Amino acid sequence: xxxxxxxALLLVRRQVFESDRWxxxxxxxxxxxxxxxxTLLHTALRETREELGFDVLGHGRILGALxxxxxxxxxxxxxxxxxxxxxxxxxxxxELSHEIAxxxxxxxxxxxxxxxxxxxxxxxxxxxxxxxxxxxEELVVWxxxxxxxxxxxxxx
Numbered sequence: 195x196x197x198x199x200x201x202a203l204l205l206v207r208r209q210v211f212e213s214d215r216w217x218x219x220x221x222x223x224x225x226x227x228x229x230x231x232x233t234l235l236h237t238a239l240r241e242t243r244e245e246l247g248f249d250v251l252g253h254g255r256i257l258g259a260l261x262x263x264x265x266x267x268x269x270x271x272x273x274x275x276x277x278x279x280x281x282x283x284x285x286x287x288x289e290l291s292h293e294i295a296x297x298x299x300x301x302x303x304x305x306x307x308x309x310x311x312x313x314x315x316x317x318x319x320x321x322x323x324x325x326x327x328x329x330x331e332e333l334v335v336w337x338x339x340x341x342x343x344x345x346x347x348x349x350x
Contacts, residue, residue, distance in 0.1 A: 195223050195238045195250065196260060196346060199282040202299045203343075205333060206245070209295045218295070220335045222342065224275065225293075234276040235259075246297065247289025254282035260345055263338050277342050298328045306347070312336060 197204040210218045225241035227234060235256065242250050250256070260277040288297050305326050312323035312334045323336040324343060335343065 195242045196277060196279040196342065197223070197242070197250070197282060198257075198279065198302075199254075199285050199299070201302050202285075203302055203305060204246075204297060204299055205335065205339075206290075206297045207295045207333070209293055219337070219339070220333050221339045222277075223294075224277075235278055238276065238278045245291045245294050246286075247291070248286040250280045250282070253284060253286045254280050256280050260342065260349070263341055273338075275338060275342075277345075279346065298333060300326050300328065300333070305343070 204223075205220050206223055208214065208216050208219050208221060223242045223245045224238055225245070227237045228240070231237040231240060239250055242248075257279040260279050263275040263277065264273065285299065290297060305324055308324050308326040310323065310325060311320040312325050313320050314323075314334060314336055321336045321340075323334050323340055325332050325334050327333070
């Protein structure tokens, strides 16, 4: 779920878990589809509530779908990610779940200025990335999340 408020976007850093392929990475709230989820939008809303502790529709509205992304980490096409964009009227207080280490509201103009490349342990060469700074910490956004933000930039 891409969460926007005014001129800012919410990024999250995933907790470090040995079994999580995105362990410690910057990303967006979201997760796996459960059989009880009526639609992929319901999955995104439920996962956002579980990870961040608030109801998106209680604080804003869904602007629309941003597409589906395919990740190929271990086996080709093993991860499909449906992305939705929400606009929040206010920044709700966050109650981070055990899956999320931290969350950052990043001003969109600052994010766009931080476009470039970054070295990441998973790749031998630098990768396209957004590398905004937050209170002296570089937040490296790459991979699928980078692709999602690129598509958001294209349609915005």
